Amino acid sequence: MSDRISADESEWLTKARQGDPASFSRLVEAYQVPVFNLCLRMLGKADLAEEASQEVFLKAYRNLAGYDPRRPFRTWLLSIAAHHSIDAIRRRRLATVALEELPAGAMPHDQVPGPEAAFLQKERADEVEAMLQGLAPRDRAAVVLRYWYDLSYEEMAGMLQTSVGGVKSRLHRARRQLAAQANQPGMPVLAGGGRRVDASPV
Amino acid sequence: MSTHRPFEDWILDETALNPESSRLLHQHLDDCRDCRALADGWERARLTLTRSGMATPAPGLADRWLQRQALQAGSRSKGGWVVLLVSLGAALVGAGLTAWGLASLLGAPSEALQSLIRQLVTWSMWYRVSSDIVGAVSRTIPSGWVAGLGLALMIAWAGLIAVWLASLKRTAFQGVQS
Numbered sequence: 404m405s406d407r408i409s410a411d412e413s414e415w416l417t418k419a420r421q422g423d424p425a426s427f428s429r430l431v432e433a434y435q436v437p438v439f440n441l442c443l444r445m446l447g448k449a450d451l452a453e454e455a456s457q458e459v460f461l462k463a464y465r466n467l468a469g470y471d472p473r474r475p476f477r478t479w480l481l482s483i484a485a486h487h488s489i490d491a492i493r494r495r496r497l498a499t500v501a502l503e504e505l506p507a508g509a510m511p512h513d514q515v516p517g518p519e520a521a522f523l524q525k526e527r528a529d530e531v532e533a534m535l536q537g538l539a540p541r542d543r544a545a546v547v548l549r550y551w552y553d554l555s556y557e558e559m560a561g562m563l564q565t566s567v568g569g570v571k572s573r574l575h576r577a578r579r580q581l582a583a584q585a586n587q588p589g590m591p592v593l594a595g596g597g598r599r600v601d602a603s604p605v
Numbered sequence: 606m607s608t609h610r611p612f613e614d615w616i617l618d619e620t621a622l623n624p625e626s627s628r629l630l631h632q633h634l635d636d637c638r639d640c641r642a643l644a645d646g647w648e649r650a651r652l653t654l655t656r657s658g659m660a661t662p663a664p665g666l667a668d669r670w671l672q673r674q675a676l677q678a679g680s681r682s683k684g685g686w687v688v689l690l691v692s693l694g695a696a697l698v699g700a701g702l703t704a705w706g707l708a709s710l711l712g713a714p715s716e717a718l719q720s721l722i723r724q725l726v727t728w729s730m731w732y733r734v735s736s737d738i739v740g741a742v743s744r745t746i747p748s749g750w751v752a753g754l755g756l757a758l759m760i761a762w763a764g765l766i767a768v769w770l771a772s773l774k775r776t777a778f779q780g781v782q783s
Contacts, residue, residue: 431667439661
């Protein structure tokens with residue numbers, strides 16, 4: 404999804420700022436996937452992610468007056484989602500909770516899976532969650548924003564309220580931890596995702 | 606200083622290496638088991654992350670949000686009415702008491718003034734008694750303790766103010782900054 408807001412979205416935003424929740428619900432429709440995905444990757448459970456997504460959109464709706472239209476709406480929403488998820492992890496001590504299962508409807512985008520594909524998706528989701536759960540909340544947020552949203556270091560620094568150096572430091576620490584976890588004996592290996600022989604950085 | 610240092614950074618850094626650095630890294634990986642394990646581990650982790658797609662919520666999230674918003678708006682509106690009614694009630698009680706005081710003053714000014722003076726005298730006596738008790742207690746404990754207690758109270762107050770400011774910052778500002 405592009406950071407540029409469409410004409411329709413701009414109109415919905417204007418109406419929502421005037422207090423029209425129906426217009427904001429159109430924005431919820433448009434941005435539900437990135438917000439839900441971020442909450443799911445952070446919290447690890449689809450029901451918690453659903454709850455968090457609802458709260459994030461409510462928070463955004465109530466604070467629309469504080470949104471600067473010159474900045475990307477998506478980034479603003481993701482910033483709220485990241486902070487909300489970090490707070491939720493701290494509040495509920497969810498750092499060690501694993502993703503038990505992805506319920507129906509909470510599955511990777513753009514697929515209608517058959518039994519085999521569903522099994523692979525589930526396995527992949529479990530792997531990702533198993534990897535992410537070991538990270539500290541802010542490190543986890545940095546990894547999620549980097550690898551699912553492809554944000555720049557500057558954007559991430561703005562969202563996580565830290566410096567570019569701080570973001571790089573968090574990512575470096577997280578990668579080291581993820582590498583150590585991936586080398587642990589119990590860690591499943593992705594199909595086709597074996598060890599790269601030429602381990603030059605990418 | 607670890608001899609793995611630049612190589613570990615190169616492995617975990619995402620920026621492309623120049624040919625010379627790349628050659629040095631490959632050379633090091635052939636000899637160093639630790640760095641080889643780090644490189645392999647990170648590659649596996651990176652593949653796992655990058656192959657995972659975006660997850661979608663169950664259908665109808667926008668509708669559920671709209672219902673929730675309406676519910677919260679309703680309860681907020683009710684809460685607003687409750688606050689308004691309580692405020693109005695308190696204002697009426699205050700106005701009634703003031704009117705009653707004024708009526709007494711205007712109806713029998715000398716009695717109202719006498720009552721007021723009696724009240725002031727009672728309060729001043731309570732103040733003096735309290736001061737005497739606190740003074741007597743403070744004389745029975747060592748002077749250092751009094752100073753320590755005062756300092757502890759000041760620190761406690763400062764801590765409470767800091768916690769209040771921090772919570773204000775978190776709840777009012779964080780997460781909604783554009």
